[in-house]
């Protein structure tokens with residue numbers, strides 16, 4: 001059963017908000033309508049689950065007592081990390097097939113600033129469709145599935161070494177447009193599963209910026225580093241679990257880890273649901289563009 005609850009929730013709240021009243025009163029009213037809506041939607045969904053057969057998140061085949069059918073489950077279990085010859089930071093193929101623990105070329109030229117970056121899947125069919133349906137269609141079934149799978153994966157990799165969870169922020173205009181923050185919703189569930197506090201406002205975009213997905217690869221690092229800021233949270237000496245949905249160039253992870261490290265974070269381990277199949281190539285492209293920028297600046301400075 002797929003639903004698009006958040007956009008509908010936003011519409012109902014907007015329609016029922018009184019046009020007058022203090023900001024506080026309007027905020028209380030908004031929270032009350034949201035709570036009533038969530039409760040009614042949960043009851044409706046439970047009823048539908050009892051009456052209608054559930055569908056596989058990937059292929060829409062009928063399933064009972066599971067999120068994905070057996071065939072899709074087998075496909076989804078073949079994860080990136082299980083590839084051989086992985087770089088021990090970004091878990092991509094390393095420089096040389098006979099040196100499995102050596103850093104890959106992109107980690108040598110453009111360090112991510114994290115101890116490890118691990119991703120569950122490659123961002124291609126069927127994972128790409130599932131993530132889009134979750135992010136843009138408010139598919140809560142997918143959200144629960146992702147939270148469950150990522151929690152299990154993190155738990156197996158970390159063995160309780162994190163003090164707090166931080167997520168890559170969303171631009172204010174994107175959150176307003178969707179009416180919700182899908183990554184934040186997923187991180188709240190992961191926080192409960194791992195019994196580790198989550199701080200959704202640890203990193204922020206104080207103003208709207210151009211969406212990363214609309215930018216050429218080379219501009220993503222510049223865009224992220226220029227706009228992301230750190231909230232007022234004490235992170236000195238803390239081990240941080242940094243979570244994002246998709247890593248395309250690692251620009252968001254790099255910008256976040258730079259801010260968190262400057263503020264005194266001890267160790268940062270990053271996890272994403274998926275990463276671009278061209279992750280290494282994208283990073284090298286971004287890295288080359290950054291070096292070209294620096295060369296131009298140095299030349300201008302000499303004149």
Ligand SMILES: [Zn+2]
Pocket residue numbers: 056057058059060061068069070071072073
């Ligand atoms: Zn399936």
Ligand SMILES: [Zn+2]
Pocket residue numbers: 087088089090091092103104105106107108
């Ligand atoms: Zn690497």
